[in-house]
Amino acid sequence: MKLINHTKISEDILERALLDAARSLRKRVNTSQVVVYVGLTRSWHSRGIAYSASKVLWDKKWRKVNGAFRIWLNPDKNKALVRAEDFFSTAQHEWGHISDYQSKKLLEWSQRKNGRRPLHDYRPEEKRADEYVKTARPKDQYADTILNLAIEIETQK
Numbered sequence: 001m002k003l004i005n006h007t008k009i010s011e012d013i014l015e016r017a018l019l020d021a022a023r024s025l026r027k028r029v030n031t032s033q034v035v036v037y038v039g040l041t042r043s044w045h046s047r048g049i050a051y052s053a054s055k056v057l058w059d060k061k062w063r064k065v066n067g068a069f070r071i072w073l074n075p076d077k078n079k080a081l082v083r084a085e086d087f088f089s090t091a092q093h094e095w096g097h098i099s100d101y102q103s104k105k106l107l108e109w110s111q112r113k114n115g116r117r118p119l120h121d122y123r124p125e126e127k128r129a130d131e132y133v134k135t136a137r138p139k140d141q142y143a144d145t146i147l148n149l150a151i152e153i154e155t156q157k
């Protein structure tokens with residue numbers, strides 16, 4: 001995984017949260033060569049967006065990638081634990097999309113019904129990613145990771 005961190009949260013802690021989120025899925029996910037951007041948001045929920053990227057130009061060189069996603073963390077100190085859990089679930093959801101890309105479940109993305117794409121939340125790939133989050137290993141197995149992230153959020157300046 002290549003982490004691009006646009007926050008002041010420790011890279012180690014973000015990296016661990018992201019990798020644990022990938023491992024928690026009962027799905028095959030290859031985290032190597034996946035580019036992950038982490039930014040901050042003031043919106044209530046952590047949000048994310050995944051890309052089925054395969055090649056990026058980096059330091060004047062084309063590099064093979066296994067997908068990419070952006071994820072935004074809400075750094076609200078008063079609700080640090082909730083925000084940390086939310087970030088973790090969002091990461092699980094985005095890794096779910098990456099897993100689909102890697103297993104080439106791409107067709108549905110371009111599939112239209114009656115000439116129209118269904119609304120975002122009703123798209124089959126969204127329902128599937130949500131299902132992966134629901135069937136993931138329980139979050140309490142990652143309590144240390146989530147708590148460490150919460151403490152980072154809480155102690156940000």
Ligand SMILES: [Zn+2]
Nearest residue numbers: 093097126129
């Ligand atoms: Zn999604």
